[in-house]
Amino acid sequence: MLKILKYSIFDLLRSRWSYVYFFFYLLLGFVLLFLNSDMNKAIITLMNIIIVLTPLIGTIFGIMYYYNSKEFTELLLAQPIKRSKIFMGQYIGISLSLTLSLVLGLGIPFVAYGLFKSAAIFDFTLLLVVGSFLNFIFVALAYNISLSTENKIKGFGYAILMWLFLAVIYDGLFLISLVMFNEYPLDKFSLAATMFNPIDLSRILILLKLDISALLGYTGAVFKAFFGTAYGMFSSMGILILWVLFPVLNIIRKSNKKDF
Numbered sequence: 001m002l003k004i005l006k007y008s009i010f011d012l013l014r015s016r017w018s019y020v021y022f023f024f025y026l027l028l029g030f031v032l033l034f035l036n037s038d039m040n041k042a043i044i045t046l047m048n049i050i051i052v053l054t055p056l057i058g059t060i061f062g063i064m065y066y067y068n069s070k071e072f073t074e075l076l077l078a079q080p081i082k083r084s085k086i087f088m089g090q091y092i093g094i095s096l097s098l099t100l101s102l103v104l105g106l107g108i109p110f111v112a113y114g115l116f117k118s119a120a121i122f123d124f125t126l127l128l129v130v131g132s133f134l135n136f137i138f139v140a141l142a143y144n145i146s147l148s149t150e151n152k153i154k155g156f157g158y159a160i161l162m163w164l165f166l167a168v169i170y171d172g173l174f175l176i177s178l179v180m181f182n183e184y185p186l187d188k189f190s191l192a193a194t195m196f197n198p199i200d201l202s203r204i205l206i207l208l209k210l211d212i213s214a215l216l217g218y219t220g221a222v223f224k225a226f227f228g229t230a231y232g233m234f235s236s237m238g239i240l241i242l243w244v245l246f247p248v249l250n251i252i253r254k255s256n257k258k259d260f
Contacts (some may be wrong), residue, residue, distance in 0.1 A: 018101055021057060025105025033113045039120035047206045048108065050131045051199055055138040056163050058098055062142030063159045065094050067152045086257045087143070091248070095139045099132045123206075130202040133240045137198050138163070140247035147254040167243055170197050195236075198243045205236055 028049070032042040066073075069090070076086050106128065107115075115121055142159050149155040174193050194200045 015062075016035045018097055021098070022101040022105045025102060026108060029106045029109030030112075033109055037113075037226065039110070039113070039115070039118050039193060040123065042110075043120060043123050043206075050102075050127065050134075050223070051203050051206075052167055054098075054102065054131050054134045055167060055199060058095075058138035058158065059142045059159045059163045061094055061098060062091075062139040063146055063155055065090065066143060066146035068156065083255045084252045087251055088248070091139060091143055091251060095136045098135045098139065102131050102135065103128050127206060130206060130240075133244065134198060134202060137240070137247070140244060140251060143251050144247050147251065147258055166197055166199050171200065174200075195239050198240060201239060202237055213230045 028046070032045055032242075033039070036042055073086060073090070077083065106124075110124055115124060124137065141162060146155050147159045149158060174197075175194075178190070194204060
């Protein structure tokens with residue numbers, strides 16, 4: 001698996017899109033810090049970008065890499081190598097390369113502007129951790145869709161629809177349900193609904209760490225009462241780990257059953 005992982009990483013590092021992704025975050029970090037020297041405000045702006053863009057990039061990279069390397073994957077499957085090692089090596093390689101571009105692209109400008117001397121280092125670290133989780137989650141979801149669909153066009157369509165649902169539609173349905181059932185106690189429902197969406201969960205974690213949960217109103221108080229505690233923080237990190245673990249286990253299950 002290590003050889004496949006190494007090959008996947010080097011293959012993606014040779015791709016110009018990996019450098020485009022890296023330089024985009026590098027330029028974004030320098031521009032935000034140049035326009036506003038307050039790191040906390042820059043982190044808030046980055047949060048709004050990363051929460052939406054990172055899942056989209058992870059989804060597109062995951063689906064593209066699977067379909068573009070399908071012939072090479074079938075060649076590997078003809079060798080005496082476990083299927084799980086092949087697909088896990090590819091999955092981890094894609095996720096690590098995207099995470100590396102994100103961490104280096106944002107880390108370089110913030111370190112250059114004195115991140116280690118600022119109190120915002122913990123908020124920035126959480127931002128990178130959440131962004132890394134989103135990479136691993138959405139690459140895994142994209143691989144699940146790819147393994148379920150032979151047609152490349154359908155695969156792309158389903159992947160974009162999945163991202164659109166979790167990034168936009170889910171929030172709309174959530175807000176509509178809160179308005180329609182506002183006469184009922186919705187504390188537990190709000191917490192549960194947030195945990196079923198990794199994008200919403202990541203956003204709330206960062207908002208609470210930046211201590212601007214008052215912008216969320218009543219639900220902000222509910223979230224702060226749970227996610228603002230050490231137990232809530234560990235629980236939410238555990239849920240993000242489960243969001244990675246379950247799709248990965250499903251990749252292994254599907255790859256072992258799939259007829260190539």
